[in-house]
Amino acid sequence: xxxxxxxxxxxxxxxxxxxxxxxxxxxxxxxxxxxxxxxxxxxxxxxxxxxxxxxxxxxxxxxxxxxxxxxxxxxxxxxxxxxxxxxxxxxxxxxxxxxxxxxxxxxxxxxxxxxxxxxxxxxxxxxxxxxxxxxxxxxxxxxxxxxxxxxxxxxxxxxxxxxxxxxxxxxxxxxxxxxxxxxxxxxxxxxxxxxxxxxxxxxxxxxxxxxxxxxxxxxxxxxxxxxxxxxxxxxxxxxxxxxxxxxxxxxxxxxxxxxxxxxxxxxxxxxxxxxxxxxxxxxxx
Amino acid sequence: xxxxxxxxxxxxxxxxxxxxxxxxxxxxxxxxxxxxxxxxxxxxxxxxxxxxxxxxxxxxxxxxxxxxxxxxxxxxxxxxxxxxxxxxxxxxxxxxxxxxxxxxxxxxxxxxxxxxxxxxxxxxxxxxxxxxxxxxxxxxxxxxxxxxxxxxxxxxxxxxxxxxxxxxxxxxxxxxxxxxxxxxxxxxxxxxxxxxxxxxxxxxxxxxxxxxxxxxxxxxxxxxxxxxxxxxxxxxxxxxxxxxxxxxxxxxxxxxxxxxxxxxxxxxxxxxxxxxxxxxxxxxxxxxxxxxxxxxxxxxxxxxxxxxxxxxxxxxxxxxxxxxxxxxxxxxxxxxxxxxxxxxxxxxxxxxxxxxxxxxxxxxxxxxxxxxxxxxxxxxxxxxxxxxxxxxxxxxxxxxxxxxxxxxxxxxxxxxxxxxxxxxxxxxxxxxxxxxxxxxxxxxxxxxxxxxxxxxxxxxxxxxxxxxxxxxxxxxxxxxxxxxxxxxxxxxxxxxxxxxxxxxxxxxxxxxxxxxxxxxxxxxxxxxxxxxxxxxxxxxxxxxxxxxxxxxxxxxxxxxxxxxxxxxxxxxxxxxxxxxxxxxxxxxxxxxxxxxxxxxxxxxxxxxxxxxxxxxxxxxxxxxxxxxxxxxxxxxxxxxxxx
Numbered sequence: 001x002x003x004x005x006x007x008x009x010x011x012x013x014x015x016x017x018x019x020x021x022x023x024x025x026x027x028x029x030x031x032x033x034x035x036x037x038x039x040x041x042x043x044x045x046x047x048x049x050x051x052x053x054x055x056x057x058x059x060x061x062x063x064x065x066x067x068x069x070x071x072x073x074x075x076x077x078x079x080x081x082x083x084x085x086x087x088x089x090x091x092x093x094x095x096x097x098x099x100x101x102x103x104x105x106x107x108x109x110x111x112x113x114x115x116x117x118x119x120x121x122x123x124x125x126x127x128x129x130x131x132x133x134x135x136x137x138x139x140x141x142x143x144x145x146x147x148x149x150x151x152x153x154x155x156x157x158x159x160x161x162x163x164x165x166x167x168x169x170x171x172x173x174x175x176x177x178x179x180x181x182x183x184x185x186x187x188x189x190x191x192x193x194x195x196x197x198x199x200x201x202x203x204x205x206x207x208x209x210x211x212x213x214x215x216x217x218x219x220x221x222x223x224x225x226x227x228x229x230x231x232x233x234x235x236x237x238x239x240x241x242x243x244x245x246x247x248x249x250x251x252x253x254x255x256x257x258x259x260x261x262x263x264x265x266x267x268x269x270x271x272x273x274x275x276x277x278x279x280x281x282x283x284x285x
Numbered sequence: 286x287x288x289x290x291x292x293x294x295x296x297x298x299x300x301x302x303x304x305x306x307x308x309x310x311x312x313x314x315x316x317x318x319x320x321x322x323x324x325x326x327x328x329x330x331x332x333x334x335x336x337x338x339x340x341x342x343x344x345x346x347x348x349x350x351x352x353x354x355x356x357x358x359x360x361x362x363x364x365x366x367x368x369x370x371x372x373x374x375x376x377x378x379x380x381x382x383x384x385x386x387x388x389x390x391x392x393x394x395x396x397x398x399x400x401x402x403x404x405x406x407x408x409x410x411x412x413x414x415x416x417x418x419x420x421x422x423x424x425x426x427x428x429x430x431x432x433x434x435x436x437x438x439x440x441x442x443x444x445x446x447x448x449x450x451x452x453x454x455x456x457x458x459x460x461x462x463x464x465x466x467x468x469x470x471x472x473x474x475x476x477x478x479x480x481x482x483x484x485x486x487x488x489x490x491x492x493x494x495x496x497x498x499x500x501x502x503x504x505x506x507x508x509x510x511x512x513x514x515x516x517x518x519x520x521x522x523x524x525x526x527x528x529x530x531x532x533x534x535x536x537x538x539x540x541x542x543x544x545x546x547x548x549x550x551x552x553x554x555x556x557x558x559x560x561x562x563x564x565x566x567x568x569x570x571x572x573x574x575x576x577x578x579x580x581x582x583x584x585x586x587x588x589x590x591x592x593x594x595x596x597x598x599x600x601x602x603x604x605x606x607x608x609x610x611x612x613x614x615x616x617x618x619x620x621x622x623x624x625x626x627x628x629x630x631x632x633x634x635x636x637x638x639x640x641x642x643x644x645x646x647x648x649x650x651x652x653x654x655x656x657x658x659x660x661x662x663x664x665x666x667x668x669x670x671x672x673x674x675x676x677x678x679x680x681x682x683x684x685x686x687x688x689x690x691x692x693x694x695x696x697x698x699x700x701x702x703x704x705x706x707x708x709x710x711x712x713x714x715x716x717x718x719x720x721x722x723x724x725x726x727x728x729x730x731x732x733x734x735x736x737x738x739x740x741x742x743x744x745x746x747x748x749x750x751x752x753x754x755x756x757x758x759x760x761x762x763x764x765x766x767x768x769x770x771x772x773x774x775x776x777x778x779x780x781x782x783x784x785x786x787x788x789x790x791x792x793x794x795x796x797x798x799x800x801x802x803x804x805x806x807x808x809x810x811x812x813x814x815x816x817x818x819x820x821x822x823x824x825x826x827x828x829x830x831x832x833x834x835x836x837x838x839x840x841x842x843x844x845x846x847x848x849x850x851x852x853x854x855x856x857x858x859x860x861x862x863x864x865x866x867x868x869x870x871x872x873x874x875x876x877x878x879x880x881x882x883x884x885x886x887x888x889x890x891x892x893x894x895x896x897x898x899x900x901x902x903x904x905x906x907x908x909x910x911x912x913x914x915x916x917x918x919x920x921x922x923x924x925x926x927x928x
Binding site: 102 | 293295296298299394698702713746747904915
């Protein structure tokens with residue numbers, strides 16, 4: 001009767017050792033008919049170790065990820081906050097974000113896309129072979145609520161807009177851009193934004209200078225009206241409305257504390273290398 | 286028929302697509318925007334322009350399978366097709382799909398090109414056709430028994446031929462010729478008979494064709510006779526093999542389907558001529574013969590064997606089905622005992638319908654307790670359910686927490702307006718050209734005048750010159766109430782007394798405001814119940830005649846199921862007297878939800894109203910002061926809804 005459990009018997013409280021005993025005998029009964037070469041103790045110990053290892057390994061990644069996220073949110077208190085390293089593509093629906101996503105990650109446009117509901121994740125490789133996570137945010141109005149979360153880990157933002165239909169949607173476009181520019185992450189972390197005017201291959205598309213000046217005018221209006229809307233009900237969001245640019249003067253993109261660049265091009269054009277975007281990303285990340 | 290079949294990820298990447306006809310417009314995108322993004326996936330189909338769309342999800346891989354077909358066709362097999370394709374596709378590309386879900390740029394579109402969609406389509410179509418033929422009305426059943434009898438007589442005939450051949454192989458050609466002639470004569474007789482019998486030309490031609498084949502058969506019978514004995518062993522051998530047998534049956538089935546009406550007709554004719562005999566006694570012999578015939582003969586024979594063959598095919602398909610179900614059961618079967626815990630640990634647990642059902646029911650009761658309309662709570666819960674079935678749980682994640690999280694996303698998505706209504710900007714845009722008009726509508730006693738005064742206060746605070754138009758010409762004291770507000774807010778009221786036509790007063794008010802340089806005209810209307818049609822028409826007239834810029838519906842946050850009815854009826858009524866020059870239907874532009882301070886956490890009315898119509902909530906009324914006009918915080922509404 002030199003079973004291992006008898007050795008630890010004295011060390012444990014009597015109730016616990018009773019439980020162990022009953023279970024031990026039960027397992028012993030099951031294993032006896034097999035006439036195993038190893039004693040029941042070792043089998044139990046082996047099973048137990050496997051179990052513990054399993055629990056540890058499955059806990060491992062989740063605990064590490066939670067700790068990293070908490071550290072990133074709490075660590076930086078200085079101004080501006082440390083920004084993430086993701087390249088985020090955003091803009092209204094139908095601007096060509098998903099196609100740009102594939103052009104940037106796989107250098108292909110041989111793909112059909114429909115309206116996105118969820119984000120697409122991928123990797124972007126800079127000229128210096130640095131790998132960055134690439135995020136394609138859905139553009140539909142209904143998914144707008146998820147935008148702040150998506151932007152929170154951004155290192156650079158590429159705002160894609162459709163230059164061929166810009167004049168019809170300039171107000172919508174301005175509202176959406178306003179939301180991006182005034183989102184907490186962008187404003188606190190000074191995330192640089194590139195406004196990419198896509199689809200210039202279409203006839204009647206607006207050039208980027210016109211788009212820039214029209215957006216400036218619209219954003220100037222929005223600054224006034226958004227600031228004057230009744231306050232939001234609910235105590236947890238009583239932060240003061242972020243004011244874009246310099247008060248008292250007409251809004252200009254240059255007034256923003258972070259870089260806002262304009263570029264134009266065509267994603268579906270195979271010859272268009274989109275050098276502006278590549279340079280922009282390499283410069284900031 | 287099917288116009289398009291598309292397999293797309295929720296990220297919007299088309300993995301596989303097949304087009305039979307070019308789609309006009311973009312019905313799939315429309316469906317995604319109108320149904321999936323508005324959380325209406327509880328619906329089973331969507332109609333747009335000329336198309337009907339049906340879809341199914343593979344949530345484990347974030348995939349959507351979409352079938353597009355012409356609205357005029359009622360395709361019975363679409364649901365089945367979607368499921369079959371889903372099963373096959375997921376099985377074929379499992380690893381690739383997992384990779385795509387984790388990072389979309391690992392996609393290799395080339396590999397999806399070999400997806401054998403046609404095979405599935407063909408099989409499903411076949412099955413549905415079979416079902417259609419097997420579903421029979423009493424009358425058709427009568428027909429088929431008659432047909433059977435007729436067929437058996439024909440079989441009888443051919444069997445005589447067969448036994449004859451078997452027993453007297455060495456019989457000379459003369460005898461055979463005689464037989465053939467006999468057969469021909471019979472056929473001709475039959476033709477003649479049917480000629481007189483059948484009324485329509487169609488039937489006649491069918492008959493002719495039919496009798497032709499039968500005479501051909503007998504000819505071939507004779508010609509092939511010598512070869513028959515040699516062939517017998519070979520063909521039976523081939524019959525034992527599974528695949529050619531099935532294809533043969535399939536061909537037979539197609540042939541049957543094409544020829545069924547005439548065989549029916551013919552059999553009637555046959556029946557009149559010949560006396561039917563007991564069919565079962567000689568079934569064996571027929572089978573033996575079926576093994577050694579040439580293809581064309583087989584077809585002819587099949588016609589007579591229609592029901593028997595069909596039975597066999599159906600049996601095999603049913604068998605096949607059972608096989609499929611068994612295997613799928615094995616896959617989907619929730620692990621029991623130890624394996625269940627093991628799966629919890631490894632994070633491989635798949636959410637099943639059974640897991641979801643009790644939790645979703647709890648959520649439904651919870652939502653209704655929070656004052657969400659019952660049918661809307663049902664739809665919401667169902668939508669969440671379809672979005673979650675088949676998803677994998679991560680380590681130590683409970684189903685309830687997943688459901689709650691999804692519910693949060695869903696409700697947030699619903700409450701997020703499609704467009705931001707920025708009244709100040711809109712007023713700014715037309716300032717100096719014409720006054721901006723806002724109409725306040727709603728049922729009685731919800732606080733139209735009070736909230737009109739609040740909006741007035743807010744607009745004047747932002748530097749606009751506002752005028753009130755008293756178009757409530759029905760309720761006593763309404764004008765006086767408005768006048769009191771106007772005095773306190775120091776704005777002008779345009780009034781014409783009681784009992785006058787509200788629409789023309791509004792028109793006069795707008796003209797007056799234009800002359801006097803007001804920026805905004807706020808139009809107060811009489812409260813009316815949504816069922817009162819004459820009054821609803823009057824409202825429609827007021828809105829359309831004066832081309833109001835913004836129509837707001839004022840509703841109580843206290844209201845339960847009735848709120849949805851009110852809002853939808855008001856919304857519809859605006860197009861009762863429509864302005865023909867407007868391309869789009871006039872709708873309610875926004876909602877003011879009043880008495881929001883009185884409902885505590887029972888915020889359900891907000892969800893019900895927005896979900897049922899898609900109209901955004903512009904303001905919340907939260908008290909009796911002029912400043913008690915707030916914007917809605919979606920986050921806090923969602924929070925109070927789900928706690």
